[in-house]
Amino acid sequence: MTLEFEGVNASFVESYFRLDDDLPKILVQIGKDDYVSAAINEFRGLRILRQEPWECLISYICATYKSISAISQMLANLSGKFGEKICLGSHNVYTFPKPEKLAKAALQELQECGLGYRAKYVSETVRIVHKNGLDFERLKETTYEKAREELLKLPGVGPKVADCVLLFSLEKLEAFPVDVWVKRVVLKHYAKHFQTEFVRKNTSQQSLSTSAYEKFSAFGREYFGKHAGYAQEYLYHFERVHR
């Protein structure tokens, strides 16, 4: 298999696509049952990205209660308005804005990017991170639980956003983010791991309480093990394709 790239060096590509992970070994580890095995067999090769923590954090704060396409649009707006222009051949692209740049942005400017009520959360979190210089490198070194606790203090960051940031940018591969899609998968195919009353309640109602979230997420970490995040990613994609 070959991988072509340009404009970056090989070490970046290896890092960004997590080529340092032993994917075949991980897929064996998380292949605990026929259902997740089906997802693995269909999408074998699907990877988790090692994203830049700052970009990941702001992106997932923006992503709450929004459709994927709308999220893409919002982030493109942010980059176009506050990022740096890069010329790639014939067309221009924009980098994700740096903390110091977003820290200077007015609330209304953020709202003009389509952030809606999230503009306030982004604005406040931007200031906290920029001012105190939230040490993402330290969060990488510490445990899943401690790093999660730190992230949850930020405005606009709840358990779902925290788990996404931990998984996609802070080296916490045991994180098992539970969104509406993963919730559906677990309720449909892993119901036997929960009390029937819990399954019934969470099947009928669309919202997800904090305590219910923690039960779903803890199940994922315990059932799939230290690389539960990979299982989440395969199940998530499998559900979205076959819904």
Place this chain on the structure above:
DNA sequence: TTCCAGGGAGTAT
């Protein structure tokens, strides 16, 4: 037009 989206925060019980 109505519904819902890779949820979170605020408030009432």
Place this chain on the structure above:
DNA sequence: ATACTCCATGGA
């Protein structure tokens, strides 16, 4: 602790 409610915006 748990339940209920609101939140801006855009695509389907």
